[in-house]
Amino acid sequence: MSFVRVSFQVNGSRVSVFVEPRTTLLDVLRKKLGLTGAKKGCDMGNCGACTVLVNGKSRLSCLTFAVQVDGMEITTVEGLSRGDSLDALQESFIRNDALQCGFCTPGQIMSAKFLLSVNPHPTLEEIKRYMAGNLCRCGAYPKIFRAIEEASRGVLSEAR
Ligand code: FES
Numbered sequence: 001m002s003f004v005r006v007s008f009q010v011n012g013s014r015v016s017v018f019v020e021p022r023t024t025l026l027d028v029l030r031k032k033l034g035l036t037g038a039k040k041g042c043d044m045g046n047c048g049a050c051t052v053l054v055n056g057k058s059r060l061s062c063l064t065f066a067v068q069v070d071g072m073e074i075t076t077v078e079g080l081s082r083g084d085s086l087d088a089l090q091e092s093f094i095r096n097d098a099l100q101c102g103f104c105t106p107g108q109i110m111s112a113k114f115l116l117s118v119n120p121h122p123t124l125e126e127i128k129r130y131m132a133g134n135l136c137r138c139g140a141y142p143k144i145f146r147a148i149e150e151a152s153r154g155v156l157s158e159a160r
């Protein structure tokens with residue numbers, strides 16, 4: 001069995017790991033780095049639970065080999081908060097009660113993070129269309145969409 005060294009940044013910290021070439025980014029994050037925010041749902045690109053940002057773009061970490069992100073910057077849901085200060089999307093999800101079991105939530109938030117980075121004020125239709133790849137078995141969609149809409153409108157920061 002051959003191993004290769006892969007180095008990248010995760011949430012601002014440089015990491016270096018030895019992996020088999022077939023190892024996915026999701027498994028490295030969860031099993032080697034202890035970052036369990038990204039979830040393994042389907043493990044085949046269908047549910048969006050494993051979504052992270054790679055160089056600022058949303059990506060399914062279950063379909064990404066770790067060797068593909070060598071030298072790149074990864075952001076997981078753990079990297080959004082600063083100490084006790086949560087990201088506006090995280091606060092909006094809490095405020096809108098946009099989850100039930102919470103399994104899909106990290107992936108939902110990371111996809112929404114990318115959406116708002118390229119389209120800061122999406123319409124409801126645009127939110128629904130973009131978020132279509134993130135499944136929620138609990139059916140929390142209306143609240144998820146409302147949370148994203150509110151975050152895009154800066155409702156939380158205005159309320160502070
Ligand atoms: S676990 Fe990656 S898309 Fe489902």
Ligand code: FES
Nearest residue numbers: 100102136137138
């Ligand atoms: S909150 Fe349970 S799967 Fe979405």
